[in-house]
Amino acid sequence: MSLPDAAGHFEIFGGKYVPEALYAALAQLEAEFDRAMDDPTFWAELDDLRRNYSGRPTPLTEATRFAKHCGNAIVLLKREDLNHTGSHKINNVLGQALLTKRMGKTRVIAETGAGQHGVATATAAALLGLECRVYMGKVDTDRQALNVARMQLLGAEVIAVESGSQTLKDAMNDAMRDWVASVDNTHYLIGTVAGPHPFPKMVREFQRVISTETRAQVLERFGRLPDAVTACVGGGSNAMGMFADFVDEPTVALYGFEAGGDGVETGRHASAIYGGSVGVLHGMRTYILQNEDGQTKESHSISAGLDYPGVGPEHSWLADTKRATYEPVTDAEAMEAFQLLTRTEGIMPAIESAHAAAGTMRLGKRIAAKYPDARPILVICLSGRGDKDVDTAIKWFGIDGSVDASVGGQL
Amino acid sequence: MSAGISGQAIRRAAGQGRKALVAYYPVGYPDVPGSLDVLRALCGDDDQPGADLIEIGLPYSDPVLDGVVIQRAGTRALDRGVRTRDVFTAVETVAATGTTPVVMTYWNLVDRYGVDAFARDLAAAGGAGLITPDLVPDEASDWFEASDAHGLDRIFLVSPSSSDERIAATAAACRGWLYATAVMGVTGTRTQSSSLAPDLVARVRRLAPNTLVGVGLGVSNGDQAHDVAGFADAVIVGSAFIKPMLAAEDAGDPGDLTGVRTVLADLVDGVRRSG
DSSP states (O other): OOOSOTTSEETTEEOOOOOGGGHHHHHHHHHHHHHHHTOHHHHHHHHHHIIIIIOOSOOEEEOHHHHTTSTTOEEEEEEGGGSGGGBTHHHHHHHHHHHHHHTTOOEEEEEESSSHHHHHHHHHHHHHTOEEEEEEEHHHHHHTHHHHHHHHHTTOEEEEEOSTTSSHHHHHHHHHHHHHHHTTTEEEOOOSSOSSTTHHHHHHHHHTHHHHHHHHHHHHHHSSOOSEEEEEESSOHHHHHHHGGGTTOTTSEEEEEEEEEEEGGGTEEEOHHHHOEEEEETTEEEEEOBOTTSOBOOOOOSOGGGOOSOOOHHHHHHHHTTSEEEEEEEHHHHHHHHHHHHHHHSOOBOHHHHHHHHHHHHHHHHHHHHOTTOOOEEEEEEOBBSGGGHHHHHHHHTOOSOOSOOOSSOO | OOOTTHHHHHHHHHHTTSOEEEEEEETTSSOHHHHHHHHHHHTOSTTSOOOSEEEEEOOOSOOTTOOHHHHHHHHHHHHTTOOTTHHHHHHHHHHHTTOEEEEEOOHHHHHHHOHHHHHHHHHHTTOOEEEOTTOOGGGOHHHHHHHHHTTOEEEOEEOTTOOHHHHHHHHHHOBSOEEEEOSSSOSOOOSSOOTHHHHHHHHHHHHSTTOOEEEESSOOSHHHHHHHHTTOSEEEEOHHHHHHHHHHHHTTOTTOOHHHHHHHHHHHHHHHOOO
């Protein structure tokens, strides 16, 4: 399979719906990316950073206690949470930051929602000596002050975006506007498999390492391929990374779990594939949340990283061709899985990744109901760690930070 | 390149020994009826000269090529309920004055309405064509078909970063005129007109002779319009008309057109000034 085609299309999806002013920069990026893909020096440099800086390969952890809630499945966690900076985002950022250097550019800009991609970008910029500016919706800078500070400590400049809905999609708009004016010295380091070609393809290739490692690890330990791999889907970069090496393996089912928010039926959700329609947003044709006129609708999710009204075009294609299955997971389901995984395995997932855990519980039970004797191997992409989400969890579970009891005080 | 319908308006100005003025204004701000008043004023009151071509903007939730002024007006227009169909009312309003209207909007709104249906309704309302800031010819096969079927102009953009090949191909894909974005950046007034603009227009002249070229992004007053008129066929102005309308609303009189008329008079003079 050789999608996308030369113009960046996954059949009707993808493409380059951008101002002409960005065309030259996209062409330059595409050419540099293609050269790098065939350049052993580039791969050697990236591989060194992956091993000795980020901490790859990441482990594959069997979750036996959590698996008791997933029917009869053997549940494996691909531990992207153990990467430097705490999520899979660094995989892509290191690749694009090296490309930035190769293109002779000295500045990177990025958009971020919760701040994970912003922190990863600021980290790579610090490592490689690049100037860095991160655009973040005003709503998100207010609720993620800790990540704003982390980026600033790393030397990045953080810009609060007050236009539109003041969230991730608007941060992306303003990063695009910056790029239109600064393409000469600046690379726009998009954090997911979305945006105009070549971003969906390039980010997939930088995240592919997730499935390459997973495939080898499962084969080594179980002597066969997994029955399904699962991941959460916002823009969809950890999912594309987890799917990439399995797409051509027909026995491996691919499951993407979108943010169902309050429930797709309430209209307050971020399930672009399950609850959206085909349109053009941020340079690509894909499934998006839009009103009757084509104006983008605001998405809703407890997880800032999934709170995006679009999805990478390759996911739209995988959904339409039925190669992958996409289902919504509500805030409540995700938070239940967040707590369960934390308490059964001692692994606190990012709320994003908790969507994948919740969906996998549902999937495991469904398989057990249909095939009671089967022992399917299900691999969850645990895309990030949950430290950043403790505030949200405190509010959700009504924990107030007070202790359970005191000792050693007054008699 | 064929001059289409909108290119004729530019040629008429040339026939008077001057360059054309293209005025951009979004439908729906301060509200739909209020925007129609502004559009009529931009066509010129009574016997007063106005813009030669009106570029009607259709607000979009994610306008990546627009600066803060147009964004603000667009966001307010959307909050106040502007719909895609309102742009056809605006087109009829402008056409009724005898001035040629074109529409500028982002592609998803056209795509969602149905490309052929949009072209059909735009033509029926008296529109000359469509400016597509985020649609390049490479992705425009539906639009080629619909614009040919309904006899509409296709105005694509080129920028200082465009390669020679792309300038030639984009000019060939246009009907009407070619929109040259004079600065690397988004819409909005600037204190100095860009030094990139004359070079870009010169490249277009060399690569695609006989192409009518409009220059936009950054022009805000008569002096700048006069400068741009020195090398372009049409001078495009947008944010400068919206600023006084935003100020009028802030001052509590959103229907006050005094500021718009003042800006227009200065620009109309700028493209007519000799020397």
